[in-house]
Amino acid sequence: MSSIHLPVRIEFGLDSSITIGSEFRSLKCSKVMVVSDKGVINAGLLDKILKSLADAKVESVLYDNVVPDPDVKCVEQARDFYISERCDGILAVGGGSSIDTAKAAGALITNSEPIVSMGGMGKVKNPLPPLIAIPTTCGTGSEVTNVTVVTDEYHFKVPIISPYLIPKVAVLDPNLLTSLPPSLVAATGMDALTHAIEALTNKLENWYADMCAIKAIEMIGKAIRPAAAGGNVKALSEMLYASTLAGISFTLSRLGLVHAMSHPISGFAGVPHGVANAILLPYVMSFNLVGNPEGYALVAKALGIVGRSGVLETAKAGVEEVIGLNHQLGIPKSFKDVGVKENLFPQMITDTFKSGNVAINPRRVSEKDVEIIYQASFAGDSPLLFIE
Ligand SMILES: [Fe+2]
Known part of the structure; x- marks a missing residue:
């Protein structure tokens, strides 16, 4: 219901x-x-x-x-x-x-x-x-x-x-x-993108949330680069409206593993919420892909991916698109780069599982899975490790 x-x-x-x-x-x-x-x-x-x-x-x-x-x-x-x-x-x-x-x-x-x-x-x-x-x-x-x-x-x-x-x-x-620094446009915009992707792909079904999420992903995919480049009011307007649409989508359909894992990173290590989400997003997409390939193919299409053969290839191209987006926007590559310490992992893993967003994640997740994602994103390993 x-x-x-x-x-x-x-x-x-x-x-x-x-x-x-x-x-x-x-x-x-x-x-x-x-x-x-x-x-x-x-x-x-x-x-x-x-x-x-x-x-x-x-x-x-x-x-x-x-x-x-x-x-x-x-x-x-x-x-x-x-x-x-x-x-x-x-x-x-x-x-x-x-x-x-x-x-x-x-x-x-x-x-x-x-x-x-x-x-x-x-x-x-x-x-x-x-x-x-x-x-x-x-x-x-x-x-x-x-x-x-x-x-x-x-x-x-x-x-x-x-x-x-x-x-x-x-x-x-x-x-x-208009006076928002490019790094904040990038980080907060990636937070909005994460909201929409998680609301669209998690286990909760809500067509209205999905509709808002797909439109938000489309708008962010087109506008986030010019908005972060500075001085583009039209692109900033689209980002603002898209972030509100993404907010509507997740208030109706909640989130997923990215937010469950990013909150402990911000809580324990002080990494800004948008940056923590942006770093985690491609790793979690890659991990989750087998749990909802159709959903991640929809994400990819909303990001403008066309011409791939089949659902899995399309979904994978969406993950690659997000990796490229992070790179082009200057998002730090790893949690090591933003001062997270490995000795925080046990507490962060425990707190991840206090989040209600774990249960609705599209793929069932164990403590070992979370540890692997934290370690890979700490080291800056390829986010594609789960699908290659
Ligand atoms: Fe968020």
Whole structure:
């Protein structure tokens, strides 16, 4: 059985973010906590947004202590700030860390349980305060998803999943991506590609998720190179819209082994989420291919692969395409290159299996399999090792 439940309005287009004041007015909010980070502020991305709020007579206060991979302390601080400032709405402006912090803080404001106790599905009992999300990267999808991720004291990234976590409105303004460094376009874009590929190929069947995923893969395959080359607003727009589509696909159909394995890498070794996913993606595609060759052939076709003989050859060409994409985008080749230490593997393997995404991975996976993938991606071995 499948279901489609997307209670989020999406506003998109150049300068769509400068209508934010009237959005909060219509939600009857008078004082908004803006959750963001120093990078967004220093790039001047909040200027027009704050003016729009002021013009609409909506007061705003800024919580800018968002950290990458937000932890319990960060989200509790945001909650305390909201309460002490007597806010009645939340605006997240930033990448996945800002939006996830805003969501988790929102859950803490209206629920008495500690945030990690709300980990898993359906444990957020009460609706959040009105929340609007404006992404400034092209990866997270968090602006439309039902999930937030908070890192606990043991470096485990706790997913909290609830329909209450879906923002009221997602505002997609490509102008906010024009100052994004190429390396971040590449890393966050590869995160979005991973979302779409995992949602399309995992064991959960949802035609609507598949449709969104295929379109997202097509758009990312065409736009990610010119977007990462810089100065191409059209390509950045396509990446932004595709990342939201990918977010819709995985909120309907969840993910797979890449995310199960990348969360421990970010949690223990601090590797940015998009980079960890990008490095793992071709290894996991190669490993998973026998579990869903038709699905991976669809991925390949969406990436523009044509003329291969048969499903397996087509699927394999899709893996090669992703390997080439990583190379052209300057994604590090191995986890050794980004400072991961081999002595972390036992803990990372244990945490991989705490993820609900392992059970829906298209191929059954053992601890030994995960160890082999971590070792190969650490050393930078050919990702094709499982299919050649
Ligand atoms: Fe992700």
